[in-house]
Amino acid sequence: MAKIFVETPRLILREIISxxxxxxxxxxxxxxxxxxxxVEPVKTIEQSVETxxxxxxxxxxxxxxxxxxxEKESNLLIGWSGLKLLTEPxxxxxxxxxxxxxxxxxxxxxGYATESGKAxxxxxxxxxxxxxxxxxxxxxxxxxxxxxxxxxxxxSKGNFVDQLDNATCNWYELEKEKFNKD
Numbered sequence: 001m002a003k004i005f006v007e008t009p010r011l012i013l014r015e016i017i018s019x020x021x022x023x024x025x026x027x028x029x030x031x032x033x034x035x036x037x038x039v040e041p042v043k044t045i046e047q048s049v050e051t052x053x054x055x056x057x058x059x060x061x062x063x064x065x066x067x068x069x070x071e072k073e074s075n076l077l078i079g080w081s082g083l084k085l086l087t088e089p090x091x092x093x094x095x096x097x098x099x100x101x102x103x104x105x106x107x108x109x110x111g112y113a114t115e116s117g118k119a120x121x122x123x124x125x126x127x128x129x130x131x132x133x134x135x136x137x138x139x140x141x142x143x144x145x146x147x148x149x150x151x152x153x154x155x156s157k158g159n160f161v162d163q164l165d166n167a168t169c170n171w172y173e174l175e176k177e178k179f180n181k182d
Contacts, residue, residue, distance in 0.1 A: 002014040002015050002016075002017045002019075002068070003015045005067055005123060006067075006119040006120070006122075006123055008115050008116065008118075008119050009115075010071065010072055010073065010112070010115060011069055011070065011071060011072060011112065011115055011116055011119070012069075012070040012072060013067040013068070013069055013070075013081060013082070013116060013119055013120070014067060014068050014070065015056075015059060015065075015067060015068065016052055016055050016056070016065075016066060016067065016068045016080065017052075017056075017068075018049075018052060020052065020068055020077050021045065021048055021049060021052060023068075023076065023077035024048045024051060024052060024077070024080075025042065025045050025047075025048040026104065027077075027079060027080070027102060027103075027104055028041060028042045028047070028048055028051060028102075029041045029042050029043070029048075030104065030105065032105050033102055033103070033104065033105065035141075036137070036138035036140060036141040036144070036167070037102075038138075038162055038164040038165035038167060039164065039165070058084065058085070062085040062087075064082065064083050064084075064085065064097070064124075064128065065082060065083075065084060066080045066081070066082035066083075066084060066100065067080060067081060067082040067120070068080055069081050069101075069103070069112065069116050071107070071112075078103055078104055078107040078112065079101065079102050079103030079104055079107060079112070079116075080100075080101065080102055081099075081100070081101035081102075081113070081116035081117060081119075081120050082099075082100065082101075082120055083097045083098065083099060083100075083120060083123075083124050083128075083133065084097065084098050084100055085097055086098050086134075090136065090162075091136065091160040091169075091171050092160075093134060096132070096134050097124060097128075097130055097133050097134065098133070098134045098135060098136065099117060099120060099121065099124075099133055099134070099135045099148075099152075099174075100135070101113050101116060101117060101120075108143070113144070113147050113151075114147055114151040114152065117147065117151070117152050118152065121133060121152065121174065121179055122179075125176045125179050130176065131175065131176050132173055132174065132175050132176070133173070133174050134171070134172065134173050134174075135148050135152075135154055135171075135172045135173075135174075136160075136162075136169045136170065136171050136172065137169060137170050137172075138162075138167050138168070138169050139159060139167075139168045139169060139170055140167075145170060148170075148172050149172070152174065153174055153178060153179065153180060154172035154173065154174045155172060155173060155174065155178070156170060156171070156172055157171045157172060157173050158170075158171055159171060
């Protein structure tokens with residue numbers, strides 16, 4: 001049984017488990033989903049097995065990682081959202097928590113990134129007692145950029161070039177005292 005971390009009115013956020021393999025593959029093999037991620041879409045189911053194993057290892061080592069986002073109405077995994085401990089430097093930051101999310105295209109524009117993002121931030125600030133959470137987004141990903149700034153309240157801290165794909169990314173931070181879950 002997968003551990004449930006958070007529930008919202010429309011979503012369940014729970015640990016990613018091996019039974020999620022087909023939906024994780026569907027997500028990570030979709031070129032539209034992966035467009036701004038900095039890595040190519042996965043081509044084999046074995047790559048998704050490796051992804052799930054890495055996420056599960058992060059749960060064990062860091063106590064937190066990405067969570068499966070389950071739509072209550074359909075009971076389907078529609079994406080993931082969560083906090084990742086950055087153990088490798090990104091934009092000069094290391095050992096900080098980064099908010100991330102990814103959803104299947106048919107679930108874009110329905111407020112799920114905002115709803116799950118607020119729940120993850122609430123968890124990070126109030127259950128983990130974090131003072132600051134970071135996020136980054138490819139500057140060409142205007143939809144995600146708007147969610148971070150306008151819906152979740154992140155503040156820009158400049159931009160940087162991602163070494164993974166040479167893309168320019170916006171770097172954001174949100175401090176606990178500035179977080180408003182409403």
